[in-house]
Amino acid sequence: MDVEELVRLLYEDIPRRSSELTHIWAVFWANFKIFLSYRSWVITETLSTVASIAMYSFMGLQVAPDKLSGIGYGDVDWLAFALIGVATANYLWMCISRISHSMLNEIREGTLEYIVSTSIRMRSYIIGQSIRGFLVSGYFMAGVILVGLFLLKVPLVVTFETILSFLMIITLMVGSYVGIGVMIAGIILVYKRGDPLTFLFASITEFLGGVLFPIGYLRSYPLLWSLAWLMPYTYALDAARYILLVGGSLTSPSILNDIIILVVYTFITIPIGFKVFKWGYNRIRAEGTTATY
Amino acid sequence: MKYAVEAFNLTKAFKGEIDNGERGVVKAVDQVNLKVREGELFGLLGPNGAGKTTLIKILCTIILPSEGTAKVNGYDVLEESEKVRSSFGWFHGETGGRSLYWRLSAEDNLRFYAYLQNVPRDVAEKRIDAFLEFFDLMKDRRKLVKDYSTGMKVKVMLARALLHNPPILFMDEPTIGLDTLSSVETRRLLKTLNTELGKTIIFTSHNMFEVEQLCERVAIMRSGKIIIDSSITTLKDTLRDIRAIEVDIRDSKNPDEIIQRLSQMPMVIKILEIRNRADNLFVRLQVEDEYEAIPQITERLHSFGTKIQSIRQVEPTFEDIFVKLTGKE
Secondary structure (H helix, E strand, O other): HHHHHHHHHHOOOOOOOOHHHHHHHHHHHHHHHHHOOOHHHHHHHHHHHHHOOOOOHHHHHHHHHHHHHOOOOOOOOOOHHHHHHHHHHHHHHHHHHHHHHHHHHHHHOOHHHHOOOOOOOOHHHHHHHHHHHHHHHHHHHHHHHHHHHHHOOOOOOHHHHHHHHHHHHHHHHHHHHHHHHHHHHHHHHHHOOOHHHHHHHHHHHHHHHOOOOOOOHHHHHHHHHHOOOOOOHHHHHHHHHHHHOOOOOOOOOHHHHHHHHHHHHHHHHHHHHHHHHHHHHHHHHOOOOOOOO | OOOEEEEEEEEEEEEEEEHHOEEEEEEEEEEEEEEOOOOOOEEEEOOOOOOHHHHHHHOOOOOOOEEEEEEEOEEEEEEHHHHOOOOOEEEEHHHOOOOOEEEEEOOOOHHHHHHHOOHHHHHHHHHHHHHHOOOOOOOOOOHHHHOOHHHHHHHHHHHHOOOOOOOOOEEEEEOOOOOOOHHHHHHHHHHHHHHHHOOOOEEEEHHEEEEHHHEEEEEEEOOEEEEEEHHHHHHHHHHHHOOOEEEEEEEOOOOOOOOOOOOOOOOOOEEEEEEEEEEEEEEEEEOOHHHHHHHHHHHHHHOOOOOOEEOOOOOOOHHHHHHHHHOOO
């Protein structure tokens, strides 16, 4: 093809229509393709997930069954209790760190700078990245639960209703943390160091949320107890356990309470998250650090 | 008259290292006023660190100005950044292909950016094919960009900047990393886009030759300021006046005498630089006509037994042009 032929193709000025859905899809699709190109990462991550579940199953042998009988989920098995904690905490951690990790990567590679110069809104970019994060992390969460269920024979209540209710709670949990993830991403844009912040956040969440132990143990420490109930994750995990361990549904009174709190958190944190992100985004534009190659 | 790009007292100051390692405020762009007409092919010249890329990035809404503002396609970069972004295509050669997704293929990279620039799907596919064919990347279209050479990455970046057919093109060193043939083709493409489709092109380069070939008007930047804004005809005349000759002389036993003899030659306007180290003498001369000067200087130096290691014509520096055009040192 010569210059004249190429230029002739551009004679017709075809109108371009901005569509946020197309932008979100493009970001999701490109990032998902990139994820699939890291085949060895997917394999090693899957293997390490299986290994960690095996470790928890051996730890479960050390916990006497009567220790967990009074925590509100019936005669629960420790492995089943921990499995839901580990699956949801990992999922949350991966979702949250995904946004900031992607941002940092795009800054280092110089791709964010180019994205900023196109017609996409940052909101669409974040949503596209997040959907990719939710789906990829979902693969690992499902893996943890399925390995527990079929290989380790963990006693979970699995019916159509509990699966739907569990997915609903996970969606609400993600909703209540999207704002926090976006907020962290906004801060990371400016300071360019993500891991310590997200690691601190994940560790606090896992500890105070009661991933591996009943949260009632924290009652003796009023400050930690109060902090634990300030985190939306605590409510999401309580609801998830109630559904999969006891067979509760969305209409159960205790779960309804959790749902209301998660919805309130969602509505409070998302606008704050986007405000902080906007601050970070404008700050790097002012500092000229949209790329650091 | 309609302007594609206008800058009004545009200033960008960064906190950074100044002289002697001290920290302070560096003005990368300093009170720039600029008007580029619609359909103009405008060259922005300057040495490294002159502020060309920062200026372009402000116009592309990637960097926020510290003071002043600018309009691109009639839209304000601060108030109407979304409309500005759909008005231009940007190429930034300095990145050497880093701004592409290396773990996507060339066609997937182009598809992704076409969607972000709102190009309808069927049109995007047609254009992607055409650009890949033009840049001779058809057979490697599905290869991951990480396996591309720098030149191939540059070609994908050029296609990305043009794919959505914007009215304004910011081409920041578009031939960097390309082989000679591809550079010629790229310059021809830009020229045709300008003459046939009326695209406004802002073209930055270190290369005087490229700018002479392509642009109608040029601005030269130094230390964040536009120090010269002139027509290409004026620049060409200036260049003709001040192109210099460099001579390397071996075993120069009597450098003062050589310098004296050279300066007495009628076509030598000025001795610009002398360096003498271990019997090797380097002289840079400003002459009236470099084509005639080279054989005459060679003959003159040979006549008194001087050994010439090399003699060549060199392009003037931006400083030389500045001094010539403004009369200031």
